[in-house]
Amino acid sequence: MACRHLRLLPIVRQQYLRWGLVSVLPLALWSCKSTPNWPAPHVEQETDFTILVSPEREIDILFMIDNSPSMDPKQARLADNFPKMIQVLQQIPDGSGGVSLPDVHIGVISSDMGAGSESIGENCKRVLGDRGLLWGNDPNNPIASVAPNSPIAQNPFHLITDGCGLHSGQRWISDITNPNGTGRIRNYDGNIQDVFSCLAKAVGVNGCGFEHQLQSLRVALNADYPANPKDTPNQINPENIGFVRPKGYLAIVLVTDEDDCSADPDDSVNDEMFLENPLAETASLRCAARGHVCNGQPIPGYEAPSIGFQPPNPLPAPNVGFTTAFANCAAKDQPNPSSPDHHYLPLIRVQDMLDSVKGVTAWVVDANGSYVYDTNGNHISIQKGPEKILVSGIIGWPPDPNTALPGVLTSDQYQIGIDTTSLPHPQDTLWDYMPICKVASITSADGNIYKAYGGLRLKRFLDAFEKTDAHGPVQNTFSLCNADFTDAMQQIANAVVQVLKPGCVQYPLIEAQPSPPAGEAWGPVQPECQAIERIPCDTPGTPPDCLASGYEEYSRPECIDPTRGLPFDPATVSPTSAQLNNVPDSARPCWYLYYDTSPAGCPDAYKGQRITVLRPLGQTAPPGTLLAMKCLTCPSTDQDCP
Numbered sequence: 001m002a003c004r005h006l007r008l009l010p011i012v013r014q015q016y017l018r019w020g021l022v023s024v025l026p027l028a029l030w031s032c033k034s035t036p037n038w039p040a041p042h043v044e045q046e047t048d049f050t051i052l053v054s055p056e057r058e059i060d061i062l063f064m065i066d067n068s069p070s071m072d073p074k075q076a077r078l079a080d081n082f083p084k085m086i087q088v089l090q091q092i093p094d095g096s097g098g099v100s101l102p103d104v105h106i107g108v109i110s111s112d113m114g115a116g117s118e119s120i121g122e123n124c125k126r127v128l129g130d131r132g133l134l135w136g137n138d139p140n141n142p143i144a145s146v147a148p149n150s151p152i153a154q155n156p157f158h159l160i161t162d163g164c165g166l167h168s169g170q171r172w173i174s175d176i177t178n179p180n181g182t183g184r185i186r187n188y189d190g191n192i193q194d195v196f197s198c199l200a201k202a203v204g205v206n207g208c209g210f211e212h213q214l215q216s217l218r219v220a221l222n223a224d225y226p227a228n229p230k231d232t233p234n235q236i237n238p239e240n241i242g243f244v245r246p247k248g249y250l251a252i253v254l255v256t257d258e259d260d261c262s263a264d265p266d267d268s269v270n271d272e273m274f275l276e277n278p279l280a281e282t283a284s285l286r287c288a289a290r291g292h293v294c295n296g297q298p299i300p301g302y303e304a305p306s307i308g309f310q311p312p313n314p315l316p317a318p319n320v321g322f323t324t325a326f327a328n329c330a331a332k333d334q335p336n337p338s339s340p341d342h343h344y345l346p347l348i349r350v351q352d353m354l355d356s357v358k359g360v361t362a363w364v365v366d367a368n369g370s371y372v373y374d375t376n377g378n379h380i381s382i383q384k385g386p387e388k389i390l391v392s393g394i395i396g397w398p399p400d401p402n403t404a405l406p407g408v409l410t411s412d413q414y415q416i417g418i419d420t421t422s423l424p425h426p427q428d429t430l431w432d433y434m435p436i437c438k439v440a441s442i443t444s445a446d447g448n449i450y451k452a453y454g455g456l457r458l459k460r461f462l463d464a465f466e467k468t469d470a471h472g473p474v475q476n477t478f479s480l481c482n483a484d485f486t487d488a489m490q491q492i493a494n495a496v497v498q499v500l501k502p503g504c505v506q507y508p509l510i511e512a513q514p515s516p517p518a519g520e521a522w523g524p525v526q527p528e529c530q531a532i533e534r535i536p537c538d539t540p541g542t543p544p545d546c547l548a549s550g551y552e553e554y555s556r557p558e559c560i561d562p563t564r565g566l567p568f569d570p571a572t573v574s575p576t577s578a579q580l581n582n583v584p585d586s587a588r589p590c591w592y593l594y595y596d597t598s599p600a601g602c603p604d605a606y607k608g609q610r611i612t613v614l615r616p617l618g619q620t621a622p623p624g625t626l627l628a629m630k631c632l633t634c635p636s637t638d639q640d641c642p
Contacts, residue, residue: 158201
């Protein structure tokens with residue numbers, strides 16, 4: 001057989017440089033004296049991806065639910081369609097040949113963070129509002145509580161008497177596998193769908209109309225706790241500590257009909273945008289126009305936000321304020337983030353929110369739930385990392401015309417005008433940020449028709465967490481005006497399933513040279529990959545190989561069938577093949593590719609591709625073990641791949 005080392009060159013050069021193994025490269029690549037005249041390879045690209053080696057059964061799902069006055073029909077649809085999400089999650093392989101719900105934490109927060117340092121109207125009277133606190137059955141804290149003694153439970157429109165089914169003192173839903181292997185441990189009574197439905201509706205519609213969706217999320221996930229137990233903790237929401245676990249995935253779902261209006265509570269920083277003023281503008285317009293740019297410029301009339309959009313007297317006919325193509329508009333940013341101009345942008349930068357969420361840390365606890373400390377007496381925490389965070393949003397956004405439901409009216413314009421349908425009076429006479437979509441046949445409790453407003457700041461946030469698979473970007477933005485929510489909930493759940501299924505590879509794997517030289521038979525397709533296994537560890541620095549990321553990292557080779565001297569044939573080798581037993585322990589751990597299109601396998605992956613790490617006999621990978629891969633792939637499944 002002719003020397004085949006050259007087939008590794010395109011990927012190994014970069015991968016070995018990246019992982020610090022360059023010293024072994026020249027011998028491996030240049031042991032051949034000549035270069036065969038081989039045909040040109042398929043179109044190819046190098047692709048980085050990470051797969052699960054061992055099923056990680058922990059997933060923390062956080063719903064940020066807008067609780068402003070227009071949200072009651074949207075909350076109802078979320079509650080009605082949540083069972084569809086659970087049904088998908090219950091089909092995740094459990095590592096024993098069956099399928100079951102993973103170990104879940106499910107939490108709910110609202111969009112209410114107040115309106116600066118002031119009380120503007122009844123709905124914004126609380127400074128910091130619900131402060132990003134997880135809603136639960138907490139009898140000791142009335143904020144965001146559905147305990148029987150809480151104000152929300154005693155509200156005649158709710159009449160919650162059982163804490164939504166959560167056990168007393170619980171701030172989120174917990175449903176996990178019993179460590180002793182028998183049954184599950186739950187902190188609620190009844191079924192999980194009913195508990196979530198109760199919490200989703202309990203947030204209500206009396207929240208502040210200046211929605212702080214991203215700031216609420218940011219605060220909820222960054223519950224401050226002192227690194228040293230001698231320090232005084234920041235008491236913004238210590239009740240949330242424990243919801244985000246160190247080793248699991250974090251899934252975030254935003255459900256809101258307005259754009260983000262997150263601003264600092266300090267009025268000198270938010271340019272006094274929440275103070276009462278004589279401007280004839282709605283809360284929607286006050287937030288949107290100060291946080292958006294169109295055609296690269298501030299919204300006309302809002303170049304200096306304290307001046308505001310001054311309507312002429314008398315008021316003109318509706319819909320003549322400002323109009324441009326919605327596609328030409330985006331979230332406003334600070335021209336110089338290191339020296340922010342709060343007059344130009346009184347809202348918190350979206351990037352600041354991104355940095356906080358991507359940097360979420362989880363506190364390490366032992367089997368008894370007690371915090372773990374390092375040798376210096378500091379609490380140990382592990383940063384989650386964006387690769388383990390999934391973010392989706394059901395927001396104000398134009399629905400896909402191919403999937404839009406009947407009755408949905410969509411605009412392609414960014415428009416400031418006067419919405420004469422708005423209730424109550426005098427809302428119908430004020431300058432307003434006009435909805436991007438609406439459903440006239442549905443009304444909310446306040447009498448307004450079902451509407452959603454273009455979430456440009458929210459879309460920038462969502463885009464930063466967009467994932468890709470073999471087919472391209474994975475949808476994570478869904479239009480709130482597709483009021484059924486069925487498709488959104490199923491797709492969000494499917495995204496979770498894909499990251500929790502062990503070994504599934506969405507990208508079409510290829511080899512650099514798919515055809516052998518004349519007269520030679522190379523056998524099966526052999527993927528061009530390099531692999532680093534990442535094994536979870538609890539205490540960075542102990543053992544020394546435990547990195548700050550919370551993983552130990554080891555290079556893993558491809559498994560070789562000793563009877564043939566070649567990698568296994570992915571078309572014929574299954575995880576139970578007797579051939580695997582021929583690989584000696586000294587050559588393990590190693591990885592191999594096979595095709596598994598069974599329902600519990602990877603039926604949605606390209607050709608059912610699945611990669612497994614073969615370990616020494618009697619050993620298993622700790623839950624949450626990952627394999628970071630760099631492989632040659634086809635750009636998409638439309639390519640002519642072997």
